Amino acid sequence: xxxxxxxxxxxxxxxxxxxxxxxxxxxxxxxxxxxxxxxxxxxxxxxxxxxxxxxxxxxxxxxxxxxxxxxxxxxxxxxxxxxxxxxxxxxxxxxxxxxxxxxxxxxxxxxxxxxxxxxxxxxxxxxxxxxxxxxxxxxxxxxxxxxxxxxxxxxxxxxxxxxxxxxxxxxxxxxxxxxxxxxxxxxxxxxxxxxxxxxxxxxxxxxxxxxxxxxxxxxxxxxxxxxxxxxxxxxxxxxxxxxxxxxxxxxxxxxxxxxxxxxxxxxxxxxxxxxxxxxxxxxxxxxxxxxxxxxxxxxxxxxxxxxxxxxxxxxxxxxxxxxxxxxxxxxxxxxxxxxxxxxxxxxxxxxxxxxxxxxxxxxx
Amino acid sequence: xxxxxxxxxxxxxxxxxxxxxxxxxxxxxxxxxxxxxxxxxxxxxxxxxxxxxxxxxxxxxxxxxxxxxxxxxxxxxxxxxxxxxxxxxxxxxxxxxxxxxxxxxxxxxxxxxxxxxxxxxxxxxxxxxxxxxxxxxxxxxxxxxxxxxxxxxxxxxxxxxxxxxxxxxxxxxxxxxxxxxxxxxxxxxxxxxxxxxxxxxxxxxxxxxxxxxxxxxxxxxxxxxxxxxxxxxxxxxxxxxxxxxxxxxxxxxxxxxxxxxxxxxxxxxxxxxxxxxxxxxxxxxxxxxxxxxxxxxxxxxxxxxxxxxxxxxxxxxxxxxxxxxxxxxxxxxxxxxxxxxxxxxxxxxxxxxxxxxxxxxxxx
Numbered sequence: 131x132x133x134x135x136x137x138x139x140x141x142x143x144x145x146x147x148x149x150x151x152x153x154x155x156x157x158x159x160x161x162x163x164x165x166x167x168x169x170x171x172x173x174x175x176x177x178x179x180x181x182x183x184x185x186x187x188x189x190x191x192x193x194x195x196x197x198x199x200x201x202x203x204x205x206x207x208x209x210x211x212x213x214x215x216x217x218x219x220x221x222x223x224x225x226x227x228x229x230x231x232x233x234x235x236x237x238x239x240x241x242x243x244x245x246x247x248x249x250x251x252x253x254x255x256x257x258x259x260x261x262x263x264x265x266x267x268x269x270x271x272x273x274x275x276x277x278x279x280x281x282x283x284x285x286x287x288x289x290x291x292x293x294x295x296x297x298x299x300x301x302x303x304x305x306x307x308x309x310x311x312x313x314x315x316x317x318x319x320x321x322x323x324x325x326x327x328x329x330x331x332x333x334x335x336x337x338x339x340x341x342x343x344x345x346x347x348x349x350x351x352x353x354x355x356x357x358x359x360x361x362x363x364x365x366x367x368x369x370x371x372x373x374x375x376x377x378x379x380x381x382x383x384x385x386x387x388x389x390x391x392x393x394x395x396x397x398x399x400x401x402x403x404x405x406x407x408x409x410x411x412x413x414x415x416x417x418x419x420x421x422x423x424x425x426x427x428x429x430x431x432x433x434x435x436x437x438x439x440x441x442x443x444x445x446x447x448x449x450x451x452x453x454x455x456x457x458x459x460x461x462x463x464x465x466x467x468x469x470x471x472x473x474x475x476x477x478x479x480x481x482x483x484x485x486x487x488x489x490x491x492x493x494x
Numbered sequence: 495x496x497x498x499x500x501x502x503x504x505x506x507x508x509x510x511x512x513x514x515x516x517x518x519x520x521x522x523x524x525x526x527x528x529x530x531x532x533x534x535x536x537x538x539x540x541x542x543x544x545x546x547x548x549x550x551x552x553x554x555x556x557x558x559x560x561x562x563x564x565x566x567x568x569x570x571x572x573x574x575x576x577x578x579x580x581x582x583x584x585x586x587x588x589x590x591x592x593x594x595x596x597x598x599x600x601x602x603x604x605x606x607x608x609x610x611x612x613x614x615x616x617x618x619x620x621x622x623x624x625x626x627x628x629x630x631x632x633x634x635x636x637x638x639x640x641x642x643x644x645x646x647x648x649x650x651x652x653x654x655x656x657x658x659x660x661x662x663x664x665x666x667x668x669x670x671x672x673x674x675x676x677x678x679x680x681x682x683x684x685x686x687x688x689x690x691x692x693x694x695x696x697x698x699x700x701x702x703x704x705x706x707x708x709x710x711x712x713x714x715x716x717x718x719x720x721x722x723x724x725x726x727x728x729x730x731x732x733x734x735x736x737x738x739x740x741x742x743x744x745x746x747x748x749x750x751x752x753x754x755x756x757x758x759x760x761x762x763x764x765x766x767x768x769x770x771x772x773x774x775x776x777x778x779x780x781x782x783x784x785x786x787x788x789x790x791x792x793x794x795x796x797x798x799x800x801x802x803x804x805x806x807x808x809x810x811x812x813x814x815x816x817x818x819x820x821x822x823x824x825x826x827x828x829x830x831x832x833x834x835x836x837x838x839x840x841x842x843x844x845x846x847x848x849x850x851x852x853x854x855x856x857x858x
Binding site for chain 2: 383
C-alpha cells in the first residue's frame with residue numbers, strides 16, 4: 131500500500147480480530163445468510179484486513195454488501211447449480227449469491243478436479259462481488275496446488291485512446307506455495323489502482339498520484355489530482371489501465387483486462403462486465419495440481435530459492451528492501467493478529483450505527 | 495507499434511512474403527533442421543512480420559537464432575520427450591530445441607487434451623526461444639478453443655525498488671475466437687516494452703519514451719532517454735516493469751512477470767529464467783475447449799458484441815479510433831500480404847550476407 135493510504139494512528143483504532151469477526155458474522159446472520167456461510171464471508175473480509183488489504187476488508191466492502199442484500203440485489207440464500215461439466219471444467223450459475231461465499235466452494239470443486247486430471251477450473255456466472263480475489267486463490271495452497279482467481283466487474287477502466295469507461299478493474303490473483311518462505315500471492319487489478327483504493331482517496335481526502343485517472347475527455351492526467359477534482363465528495367468514474375498512457379504500455383493493462391473479461395466473464399456464459407442491465411460479477415477459479423507437473427518438494431525448494439533471490443535484489447537509492455507479492459501481506463498478518471486490526475474511526479462509527487439498526491451487540 | 499518505431503519508407507524495402515519465406519526456409523535447412531520443422535519455424539517468423547510485429551520477425555530474431563544454432567546452444571534436431579503426464583497435463587523436455595518449432599507441437603497436444611477433459615496444458619522445460627508467443631496461442635483458434643502461451647527468458651526486468659535485473663520480460667499471450675470480428679489476440683511482455691523493441695531503438699537510433707528504463711542505480715528514468723545513454727551502440731541491460739514506478743503500479747508488472755515465471759518456468763521443472771548457467775527459455779501452452787464451458791456459437795456472438803463495443807468507444811481528443819488487441823495486427827496482415835513485408839535496408843543486407851556465407855540463393 132502507498133504510504134499515504136496507511137491510516138494515520140490518530141484517526142484509527144485497533145480492534146481485536148475476534149471481536150471484529152463476531153460482529154461481522156452477526157451482521158451477516160441478520161441479513162438472512164445461512165450460519166456456515168456467514169463464517170465464510172466474515173473470514174474472507176477479515177483475511178483482507180489481516181493482510182493489510184483495507185480496500186477489500188470491512189471498511190469499504192461490508193457496508194455496500196449490506197445495502198445490496200437489503201435492496202435484494204444480492205441473494206442471501208442462493209440455489210447455485212452446476213450447468214455444464216467435463217473432467218476438468220465445471221460451469222456454475224450462482225443465482226445472485228455472494229462471490230465471497232460461493233468462490234471458496236467453487237475452488238474446492240476445482241481442487242478436486244485438479245487432483246483427478248492435473249488442473250480444474252470452475253466458471254461462475256450470475257455472481258456477485260467476491261471480495262479479495264487472493265482469498266480464493268490461496269485456498270489451493272493447503273492442497274499443494276497453485277490457485278488462480280479472476281473476477282469481472284462493471285465498467286470503470288477506459289480503453290487506451292478511449293474517452294469513456296468500458297471495462298472492469300478486473301483483477302488477477304495467483305497464489306503459489308513455497309517451502310520456508312511466505313507463499314507467492316499476487317492480487318492486482320488491471321487498472322493502475324483498484325477502484326476501492328480510489329474511493330478510499332476520496333473518503334480520506336488524499337490526492338491521487340499522477341497516471342491514475344483520466345480527465346473528463348479521456349486524456350490521462352499525468353500529474354497529482356485533488357480528491358475533489360470532479361466535485362466535492364464525488365467518486366472518480368473512470369480509471370486508467372495499468373501503464374497509464376499508450377507510450378508507457380496502457381494497451382497492456384487494457385488487453386489484460388480484456389483477458390480477464392473473457393476468461394472470467396464471457397466464458398462463464400454470463401457475458402462481459404458491462405452488459406447493460408446486470409450488476410455483473412462473473413468469476414472463474416482454477417487449481418493446478420503441482421504433483422501432476424513435477425515433484426512437489428522440488429517445486430517448493432525452487433520457489434524458496436526464487437523468492438529469496440527476489441528479496442535479495444540490491445535496492446535502488448531511497449529504498450531499503452525489495453519485496454515480492456504476498457510478502458508484505460504475510461508480515462502484516464502477524465502484526466495485526468497480535469495488535470488488532472486498524473480501522474478508521476469513521477468505519478467504527480458505521481459499525482455502531484449498523485449494529486444499532488439491526489439490534490445486535492457491537493463488539494467493535 | 496508506436497509511430498517512431500515504424501520503419502521510414504526511405505530506409506526500407508517491401509519484400510514479397512513468398513520470397514522471404516523461401517529464403518528463411520533455406521537458411522534453416524542449412525542449419526541442419528529437418529525440412530518440416532524449417533517450414534514451421536519460417537511460418538512463425540513470417541507470421542510475426544505479416545502481423546507487423548517486426549520485433550519478433552526476421553529482422554531481430556533470425557540472425558540471433560542462426561548464431562545460436564551455429565555455436566551449438568540451440569539443438570537443430572532435438573529428441574524432445576514426455577516426462578510426466580495426466581489427463582489434462584503433459585510435461586515435456588525440449589532437449590534444447592527451438593521453441594518456435596516445439597511450441598506448435600505442444601499446443602496440438604494441449605488441444606487434444608482439452609477436447610477430452612475441457613482444458614489441456616503442456617509445460618516445456620529445457621527449451622529455447624519461441625518467437626512471437628501469439629503464434630502459438632492462435633493455433634487454438636482453429637479448433638474453437640482459447641489458447642494461451644507463456645514464456646520465460648533471462649533477467650532483464652528490475653523488480654520494483656530494485657537496482658538490478660532479476661526477471662525476464664516474460665510475455666503473456668492469449669487468443670480467443672470471435673465470429674465476424676478479427677479474433678482477440680493479446681501478446682505483451684510484462685515489462686513496459688519488449689526487449690527486442692528496445693534493441694530496435696538502439697539499432698534505429700530512436701530515443702526511448704519516459705518510463706521505459708531505469709538508470710544505472712535502478713531509479714526509473716521518467717523522461718525521454720537517448721538511445722546511446724549508456725554508450726554508443728550499447729544495449730540497455732534493464733527494463734522497467736509495466737507500470738514504470740511503484741506509484742503507477744510497477745509492482746503489478748513485476749508481480750505478473752513472477753506469475754509467468756512460475757506458470758511457464760518453475761512449474762516446468764526447468765527453474766526460473768535467471769538460474770545461473772542456463773540460457774533458459776521455458777514455456778507453457780494451454781488450450782481451453784469453449785464447448786466444455788458453453789455453447790460455442792453463443793460464445794462467438796458475445797465476443798463479436800464485446801469487440802464491437804470496445805471498437806465503438808468514443809475516442810479521446812487526438813485519437814480517431816479505439817482498438818482491441820489483435821485488431822491492428824489483423825489489418826496489417828491484409829496489407830502486408832498484398833504489398834509485401836517491410837524490411838529495413840540493414841536487414842536486407844544481412845540476408846545477402848548470410849545467404850552468401852551459406853551458399854544459398856537469396857530471394858530477398
